[in-house]
Amino acid sequence: MNAPQRITVHAASGRLSLTWDDGRTQSIDNTTLRERCPCSTCRRLAHSGEARLDSPRVAIVDMQPMGYGMQIVFSDGHAQGIYPWEYLKRLD
Ligand SMILES: [Zn+2]
Numbered sequence: 001m002n003a004p005q006r007i008t009v010h011a012a013s014g015r016l017s018l019t020w021d022d023g024r025t026q027s028i029d030n031t032t033l034r035e036r037c038p039c040s041t042c043r044r045l046a047h048s049g050e051a052r053l054d055s056p057r058v059a060i061v062d063m064q065p066m067g068y069g070m071q072i073v074f075s076d077g078h079a080q081g082i083y084p085w086e087y088l089k090r091l092d
Helices: 030-035 040-048 085-090
Strands: 006-010 015-019 025-029 060-065 069-074 082-084
Touching (some): 006 060, 025 085, 030 069, 082 085
Antiparallel strands (some): 006 015, 060 069
């Protein structure tokens, strides 16, 4: 699966927008991204029902493309999540 053609962080509205090969533009809330972090720690917390964000107003401070997806660094300091493109496309 190809990377999005365009990735834009909308700081004011707290959303990330991704424009895919098929022309579809997807907009994902930062809080949703953070809550659905695919790293092993977050997945374990989510399964145990303990996943609660300290601050729901989390922002994206950095992104690193990793080939099959991208690493997202959040303002709460969490940077373990690498989001595969396929996974991002299914988030809404
Ligand atoms: Zn995580």
